[in-house]
Amino acid sequence: MHQPRFSAIYRVRCDPSVIEAKAQAIAIEQSVEMPLSAIDDESILRDIAGTVDSIDELGKNLFEIHIGLSVATVGGDAGQLLNMAFGNTSLHEDVVLHDLVLPDALEESFGGPRCGLPGLRERLGLPVRAFTCSALKPQGLSSDRLADLAERFALGGIDFIKDDHGIADQACARFAERVSAVAAAVRRAVGATGHATRYVPNLSGDLCQMQRQLRIVQDEGLEAVLVSPMLAGVATLRALVRDWPNIIFFAHPTLGGAARISPDLLFGRLFRLFGADAVIFPHFGGRFGYSPDTCRRLARNALAPNPRLRASVPVAAGGMTAERVPEILDFYGTDVMLLLGGSLLQARERLTDVTRAFTGTVARYP
Amino acid sequence: MHQPRFSAIYRVRCDPSVIEAKAQAIAIEQSVEMPLSAIDDESILRDIAGTVDSIDELGKNLFEIHIGLSVATVGGDAGQLLNMAFGNTSLHEDVVLHDLVLPDALEESFGGPRCGLPGLRERLGLPVRAFTCSALKPQGLSSDRLADLAERFALGGIDFIKDDHGIADQACARFAERVSAVAAAVRRAVGATGHATRYVPNLSGDLCQMQRQLRIVQDEGLEAVLVSPMLAGVATLRALVRDWPNIIFFAHPTLGGAARISPDLLFGRLFRLFGADAVIFPHFGGRFGYSPDTCRRLARNALAPNPRLRASVPVAAGGMTAERVPEILDFYGTDVMLLLGGSLLQARERLTDVTRAFTGTVARYP
Numbered sequence: 246m247h248q249p250r251f252s253a254i255y256r257v258r259c260d261p262s263v264i265e266a267k268a269q270a271i272a273i274e275q276s277v278e279m280p281l282s283a284i285d286d287e288s289i290l291r292d293i294a295g296t297v298d299s300i301d302e303l304g305k306n307l308f309e310i311h312i313g314l315s316v317a318t319v320g321g322d323a324g325q326l327l328n329m330a331f332g333n334t335s336l337h338e339d340v341v342l343h344d345l346v347l348p349d350a351l352e353e354s355f356g357g358p359r360c361g362l363p364g365l366r367e368r369l370g371l372p373v374r375a376f377t378c379s380a381l382k383p384q385g386l387s388s389d390r391l392a393d394l395a396e397r398f399a400l401g402g403i404d405f406i407k408d409d410h411g412i413a414d415q416a417c418a419r420f421a422e423r424v425s426a427v428a429a430a431v432r433r434a435v436g437a438t439g440h441a442t443r444y445v446p447n448l449s450g451d452l453c454q455m456q457r458q459l460r461i462v463q464d465e466g467l468e469a470v471l472v473s474p475m476l477a478g479v480a481t482l483r484a485l486v487r488d489w490p491n492i493i494f495f496a497h498p499t500l501g502g503a504a505r506i507s508p509d510l511l512f513g514r515l516f517r518l519f520g521a522d523a524v525i526f527p528h529f530g531g532r533f534g535y536s537p538d539t540c541r542r543l544a545r546n547a548l549a550p551n552p553r554l555r556a557s558v559p560v561a562a563g564g565m566t567a568e569r570v571p572e573i574l575d576f577y578g579t580d581v582m583l584l585l586g587g588s589l590l591q592a593r594e595r596l597t598d599v600t601r602a603f604t605g606t607v608a609r610y611p
Numbered sequence: 612m613h614q615p616r617f618s619a620i621y622r623v624r625c626d627p628s629v630i631e632a633k634a635q636a637i638a639i640e641q642s643v644e645m646p647l648s649a650i651d652d653e654s655i656l657r658d659i660a661g662t663v664d665s666i667d668e669l670g671k672n673l674f675e676i677h678i679g680l681s682v683a684t685v686g687g688d689a690g691q692l693l694n695m696a697f698g699n700t701s702l703h704e705d706v707v708l709h710d711l712v713l714p715d716a717l718e719e720s721f722g723g724p725r726c727g728l729p730g731l732r733e734r735l736g737l738p739v740r741a742f743t744c745s746a747l748k749p750q751g752l753s754s755d756r757l758a759d760l761a762e763r764f765a766l767g768g769i770d771f772i773k774d775d776h777g778i779a780d781q782a783c784a785r786f787a788e789r790v791s792a793v794a795a796a797v798r799r800a801v802g803a804t805g806h807a808t809r810y811v812p813n814l815s816g817d818l819c820q821m822q823r824q825l826r827i828v829q830d831e832g833l834e835a836v837l838v839s840p841m842l843a844g845v846a847t848l849r850a851l852v853r854d855w856p857n858i859i860f861f862a863h864p865t866l867g868g869a870a871r872i873s874p875d876l877l878f879g880r881l882f883r884l885f886g887a888d889a890v891i892f893p894h895f896g897g898r899f900g901y902s903p904d905t906c907r908r909l910a911r912n913a914l915a916p917n918p919r920l921r922a923s924v925p926v927a928a929g930g931m932t933a934e935r936v937p938e939i940l941d942f943y944g945t946d947v948m949l950l951l952g953g954s955l956l957q958a959r960e961r962l963t964d965v966t967r968a969f970t971g972t973v974a975r976y977p
Contacts, residue, residue, distance in 0.1 A: 277749030478844030
């Protein structure tokens with residue numbers, strides 16, 4: 246009889262004396278957003294108002310609460326799922342959105358990646374080994390300079406070359422000009438190596454601008470793009486995935502503000518749910534402070550077998566070095582993509598050589 | 612000779628021994644995102660790489676740092692401004708984006724609200740007094756029930772009636788059906804009161820869906836809509852403001868806490884910069900933990916005289932009650948909109964009476 250629910254799991258820091266009131270306040274804030282006493286409709290109290298399903302003490306002044314929320318309120322919209330799960334509650338400093346438990350039908354309605362890990366393995370003809378990726382930077386280079394870098398990366402046999410996420414549609418390297426120049430450079434290198442390196446341009450602006458950028462991507466015969474869902478809006482990612490089923494979508498974590506939504510949920514599960522084929526995140530021990538546990542959970546979430554959602558490829562990034570490749574592969578296994586940017590660019594004139602060493606290490610592993 | 616810069620101001624929590632290294636790391640992360648030693652282009656080191664302009668100790672293990680970033684990297688895109696100001700650095704738990712100092716030309720290129728406070732005062736014929744607003748909720752009600760509520764609010768002489776931000780395009784009250792029903796109900800009430808109450812439907816989904824929703828809004832003769840920029844993406848807000856110059860845009864703060872951007876900057880300055888005519892935020896002492904200082908700074912940012920940007924109307928909300936109206940007006944003055952939702956709805960059958968008391972208090976103030 247009851248309408249379907251999903252479960253939002255929060256970690257709350259507060260005094261034990263107020264946790265019950267806080268849990269009830271969150272249940273209301275994330276659903277009807279008004280005093281229950283002011284609601285006279287029984288079906289809303291029963292089906293729509295959030296419910297406090299459990300409160301567990303995890304440690305001193307730290308609680309985990311499970312709140313039941315109505316699936317009907319999501320209305321099939323990705324932004325609305327984030328809105329109902331964490332919208333106004335994100336304004337509270339003492340609450341973190343820790344996890345979501347979604348019913349099968351809701352997962353199925355979003356549908357996840359169109360290509361994902363299995364599609365990438367098939368399209369690249371790489372059934373087992375890890376994928377390799379690097380980044381064009383710094384921002385500010387001209388299209389020709391970026392194209393030159395891309396050619397040298399591609400000559401090193403790398404699988405994917407993405408734009409830095411800070412490279413948008415700027416005067417120094419306009420999207421159309423840059424994508425054309427880099428695509429041509431990569432085609433030349435592919436002709437020389439025989440290895441099908443793929444260029445991954447970064448989309449920016451609003452949805453209409455991104456649609457125009459994707460038409461350029463398609464005209465250049467490219468297969469993959471980079472999107473930043475927390476900048477663009479998760480509904481924008483969903484719209485692109487729906488409209489471009491043959492494009493491989495990389496999701497970038499920028500503005501992910503991961504202190505408040507747990508990164509294994511946001512990048513590992515939600516970006517996958519909304520259709521990202523590959524999800525970039527900072528591996529531990531680089532420039533960002535994620536723990537090994539967070540990285541492991543994130544990768545597991547991206548890969549977890551799910552009859553309704555293809556796996557997303559976890560892309561470990563953020564200050565990785567070539568020396569760490571075996572260690573990283575030991576940690577994740579080979580269902581992973583390794584993204585090395587600055588550490589390869591630091592080799593300057595030896596860029597192609599160090600790239601070749603990197604791709605060779607990955608190919609020979611273990 | 613130097614290319615124009617904007618300044619990003621961060622608050623960083625760390626040991627004094629590492630603040631210089633952290634500041635330099637943020638300057639690089641938010642610009643070239645690679646070791647400076649790997650960059651051989653002098654113009655990029657000079658014009659594009661971020662600069663640490665100052666480091667000040669605010670208290671024990673708390674620092675304020677000013678980082679200079681290149682205006683050219685923004686490329687006129689709202690999402691890209693957030694990306695350059697806080698993208699990857701949002702992933703660090705110990706850094707908050709505290710403020711931005713933007714050159715005049717950059718402000719001018721975004722342009723701010725098309726209508727804003729002066730436009731609202733003119734269109735509503737209200738040169739002095741504060742504006743009043745309420746909210747349709749709970750989510751889950753049918754279009755007819757929401758229309759009935761709206762009619763009773765409008766009979767109380769309120770200026771704006773917005774959808775709750777959780778009311779999207781759900782099966783229980785589809786956007787087209789709801790907007791049509793509520794608009795008709797408000798028209799009936801306006802015919803009775805002579806006061807031009809305006810209904811503010813909530814847009815949701817991706818940019819294309821929002822454009823379709825705006826065509827319905829226009830067809831119904833409505834003048835205002837609600838958008839959630841942190842869900843939809845700030846570039847989506849910009850695109851809508853550009854395409855619909857006669858529509859009044861209310862911005863909702865939902866999901867605005869997740870990225871740890873100071874609320875007076877995000878809601879007061881950035882939402883204004885990107886074109887929001889009215890910015891909703893939680894007033895202190897309601898359901899959210901903002902301090903009086905934060906609220907005062909936020910309202911001042913929205914209103915600060917600026918020859919390039921019209922003022923946005925600060926909309927104080929989040930658990931306000933009618934009893935607090937004089938106190939809130941004493942605090943903000945009358946360049947404000949007061950949003951009372953649940954506390955009016957709690958009156959149930961007396962909804963129109965308490966709404967009339969609320970609008971009367973505001974009209975008679977001081």
